[in-house]
Amino acid sequence: MAKIIYIASDGTTTEVEAQNGISVMQAAVNNGVAGIVAECGGACSCATCHVHVDPAWVGKLPEPQGTEKDMLEFVIDPQPTSRLSCQLRITDELDGLVVRTPISQY
Numbered sequence: 001m002a003k004i005i006y007i008a009s010d011g012t013t014t015e016v017e018a019q020n021g022i023s024v025m026q027a028a029v030n031n032g033v034a035g036i037v038a039e040c041g042g043a044c045s046c047a048t049c050h051v052h053v054d055p056a057w058v059g060k061l062p063e064p065q066g067t068e069k070d071m072l073e074f075v076i077d078p079q080p081t082s083r084l085s086c087q088l089r090i091t092d093e094l095d096g097l098v099v100r101t102p103i104s105q106y
């Protein structure tokens with residue numbers, strides 16, 4: 001289990017206890033977190049699960065690869081810390097992960 005902290009563009013914070021193995025996107029959808037639409041259901045083809053990872057956590061995540069890397073070139077409001085949350089698998093090591101949802105997804 002890991003606690004994932006989602007911060008909306010208006011500052012609203014939602015903390016979710018998520019089981020290992022699911023994605024940061026799925027944990028958000030399961031708990032009704034606003035700002036993560038996930039239109040493609042995690043197939044890495046919509047980018048509506050875009051998040052900005054807190055800079056303190058970026059180095060603890062594997063680098064984006066392949067399709068995620070390509071899709072990140074098309075997101076609205078890209079930042080160096082941008083990730084697709086459907087590609088981030090939850091592990092114990094991510095306990096306390098902080099991600100921010102872009103205003104464009106509201």
Ligand code: FES
Nearest residue numbers: 042044046047086
């Ligand atoms: S849910 Fe569609 S790209 Fe992540």
